[in-house]
Amino acid sequence: MAFMRYIDLYFKLVAAGIRAQLQYRFAFFMRIVGMLTSYAGTAITMWVMLYQFQELGTWNFYEMLFLFAIAVLSWGFCIILFFHFRSLDTYILNGTFDRFLVRPINPFFHFMAMKFDVASFGQFIFSIFIFIWVSAELQIHWTIANVLFLFAAVIGGVLIQGGLLVIISAFAFWTTKSEQFYWVVMYPARNLTNYPLVIYPKMVQWFMAFVVPFGFVNYFPASVILGKETPYFSENIGYFSPLVGIVFFIIAYYIWMLGLSRYKSTGS
Amino acid sequence: MAIIEVEHLMKEFKIAKRETGFLGAMKGLVKREFHTKHAVKDISFTVDKGEMVGYIGPNGAGKSTTIKMLTGILVPSGGTVKVNGIVPYENRQANAKNIGVVFGQRTQLWWDLPTIESFELLKEIYQVSHSRYKENMDTFTEILGLDEFINTPVRQLSLGQRMRADIAASLLHDPPILFLDEPTIGLDVVAKERMRTFIKEINKERDITVILTTHDMEDIEQLCQRMVLIDHGQKVYDGEIAVVKNRFGKIRTLVVDLEQHSTPLTLEKAEVFKEETGRYWIRFNREDISASGVITQITQTHNIKDLTVEEPEIESIISRIYQEGFDGVEQPIPVKSGS
Known part of the structure; x- marks a missing residue:
C-alpha cells in the first residue's frame, strides 16, 4: 500500500537525516543549548514586563506562561519536521533541488523527509518544565479530555506553523529567494502569539484568526483550557484548532505543488 | 527500436532584465522587463535501445536543458519528448524508474553519511529487491572498487571516488536508460579511464542506452559511435563521429x-x-x-x-562547423608561409 510505504520510507529517510546531524556533535549540542537559552531569555523578558504590570489584558503571569508554553511546544515540533523548508531557496539556487525531481517519489514528501531537526528537542524540555510548573500554580485540573484536546491543539499548531513555512518556501519557486518572506511574515506572526491576542486591536485579532491563523496555535486553545473569554470570537473557537491546521496545511501543500509546476516550466 | 524520441523540442526562458545602479534596481522592483532566451530552439532526434550517444556542444548550447527535459525536471515550451514510451514531465515518477541520472557537478548522494547508506536509501526509494540489490552491489563493487571507500562519508571522498559512487547509485534500480551529464569532468587520467571502461561495460553487458554530455573529445571517441552536436539550441550535426573527425579533425x-x-x-x-x-x-x-x-x-x-x-579539441571542431556549416563546401585552411 502506497501510504504504508511512504510511512516506512519516511522513517528510514529521517533516521538517515538524524545520523547525518549527529556527525557534527558539537554543533548539535550547541543548538540545544542555544534554543534553551533563547527561550529562557524570552520568558525572563516576559517576567520582567509582567512584574511591572502584573497582568496583560485579563491574563495574569502564569496564564501567559501557559500560552507561551503551548506556542513553544508546537513550534518545537514544527521546527523538527519543517524547518529545513526555509532553505529551499538555497537548494533551488545551487541546483541540488533537481535531485528530488528525478526520483520516483513525491518531491514534497522527499524534501520533507530529508531532514529531521532533533536538536529542537531542547524546546520540549523547556515547555514541559513550564507546563508542570504553571499547571501547579494555576491549579489546572488535567482530565483525559483536557490532555487529548491539548494534544490535538498542538498538532493543529504544528500544521498551521508548518503550513506557513511551506507557503513561504514555495515563494522560492517564483522569486528564487524566499528568506526575506520569513522575516516579513513568519517572524512577526510568531511574535504576536507570545502574548494573548486580546490585547491587540480587533483588526489584528481577525487577521490572526482568519488570514494567518496563528490564533489557533495557542491563544484560542489556551482560552478553552483556562476558561478565558475571547471577545469578538465564539467561546469555543479553540476547538477548531486541529481542523484549521489540517485545512491550512492542505492549502499550503497545493501552493507548494503549484510553485513546483512553475519551477518545472521555468527552471529558474 | 527508438527508446528516446525528441521532436521539435523547444525551451524558452523568460529572464528579467536587470538594470545597473540603485535607480535601476528600484525600477526593477516596480516594473520588470523580460527578454526571452531560447535555450533549445528546435531539436529532433531519436535514440535506439542500447545506443550510446554523445550529446555535445559548447557551454550554453542547450545540453543540460535538453537533459533536464528528458529527465522530467523541466517542461518543454514546445515539441514532444518520449522516453521509453513515457512523456517525462507528465509522468515524472514513472519516468524516474526508467532512468538513471548522473550530474558530474553535483552528487546525488547523502553528503554527511557513509557511502553505503546512500545506496541503502536509494534501494528503498526505488524499491529494489534485496537479491537484485545484492547482485548489483557485488558487480559494481568489483568493477568500480567501491569497497575502498564504502564506509567513508561522501563529503570525504575524492572526486574520482565520488563519481564512481554516483554512477553506481544511478544504476541500482536497473534503469534501461542512463543520462550522464559531464561524467568525467575534473577527473584525472586514471579516473577518467576507469569511468569510461565502466560505462562501456554496462552499455555492452546490460544493453543500457546511454546519453552523455561532455567537453572531453576523448570521452566521445572512446565511448560513442554517434554524436549529436548542438549549438545555440539547434542541432548542427547528428551522425557518426568518424565523419566529423575526418572532415574537421x-x-x-x-x-x-x-x-x-x-x-x-x-x-x-x-x-x-x-x-x-x-x-x-x-x-x-x-x-x-x-x-x-x-x-x-x-x-x-x-x-x-x-x-x-x-589533436583538435571539440570546441575548435564545433567552431569550424559553425563557421562553415556542415553542408557547406569545406574551405582549405589558409596557410601562409613564414611567420
Missing part, C-alpha cells in the same frame, strides 16, 4: 620548444599562429603535410628542444 597543432636562434621560423604548408618565449604553436592540415614534414622543415634552421602534436 584534420587540423593538427604542433607545439615546439626551440633553442634561441636569430633566423625567423619559415615554414611551407604550415602556419605559426602563436609564439611565446621560444615556444611556437604551428597549425597544419594533415592532408597537405605530415607532422614529420613540418618537423623536417624546422630542423633545417632550428634545434628542437621538445615537441608535442595536439
